[in-house]
Amino acid sequence: MKNKDEAVVVFSGGQDSTTCLAWALNRYKKVYAVSFDYGQRHKKELECAASIAKDFEVEQVVIDLKELNQLAPNSLTRADIEVDKDAPEEGTPNSFVEGRNMLFLTYAAIFAKTHGVTDIITGVSQSDFSGYPDCRDIFIKSLNTTLNLAMDYEFDVITPLMWLDKEETWELADELGVFDIVRNKTLTCYNGIIGDGCGDCPSCKLRKKGLDRYLARR
Numbered sequence: 001m002k003n004k005d006e007a008v009v010v011f012s013g014g015q016d017s018t019t020c021l022a023w024a025l026n027r028y029k030k031v032y033a034v035s036f037d038y039g040q041r042h043k044k045e046l047e048c049a050a051s052i053a054k055d056f057e058v059e060q061v062v063i064d065l066k067e068l069n070q071l072a073p074n075s076l077t078r079a080d081i082e083v084d085k086d087a088p089e090e091g092t093p094n095s096f097v098e099g100r101n102m103l104f105l106t107y108a109a110i111f112a113k114t115h116g117v118t119d120i121i122t123g124v125s126q127s128d129f130s131g132y133p134d135c136r137d138i139f140i141k142s143l144n145t146t147l148n149l150a151m152d153y154e155f156d157v158i159t160p161l162m163w164l165d166k167e168e169t170w171e172l173a174d175e176l177g178v179f180d181i182v183r184n185k186t187l188t189c190y191n192g193i194i195g196d197g198c199g200d201c202p203s204c205k206l207r208k209k210g211l212d213r214y215l216a217r218r
Helices: 015-025 044-055 067-071 100-114 137-151 166-175 179-185 202-215
Strands: 003-010 030-037 059-064 117-121 156-158
Touching (some): 003 100, 015 030, 015 044, 015 117, 015 166, 015 179, 044 059, 059 100, 100 137, 166 179, 166 202
Parallel strands (some): 003 117, 117 156
16 A cells, blocks of 8 residues: 655765755655665764664664675775765766666665655755766656656655755755754765765865855855
């Protein structure tokens, strides 16, 4: 039986997914947080996700996808690959994990269907997508159609942040009452530093740029 009162959130414990988790908790009676262990070099990500899920009193499920580490070596899964400090002029950054969002959403959809849930929420954004092709709206819409056909089920993949930049994402977190949690307890840094992060990797630079702009008018 399909239940529109429940939702599944793809949850990493980072800024975007935590904002989406808070967004979902304002709209659904029950929310599942689905996280993934894909051999990421910073296990603190999973620790942050577990801690935040506990704070929000949300049921969390961790799915093992460690084989992704072997199939798609990159700077987020390999300690011997240094994270690009700036986006390359051509191609994707070396922090791009091939197929990650496709796999995450596919497994989240399997979990959702077996629990009678149709709504799947993910924090991808085309406005600040850092050169990752699997964060684009066209990909999400395409995969949504594919999942529906593959499982003969009416999934709705929802992207609350798709057209928001980081400044607007901070504003949304503030409106949802989770600004301090997002700022102090999430892990967005590619170098594994919780909160404001290292300040030097592309993810930290993007996060700080948005935060500074939002605080300037808060």
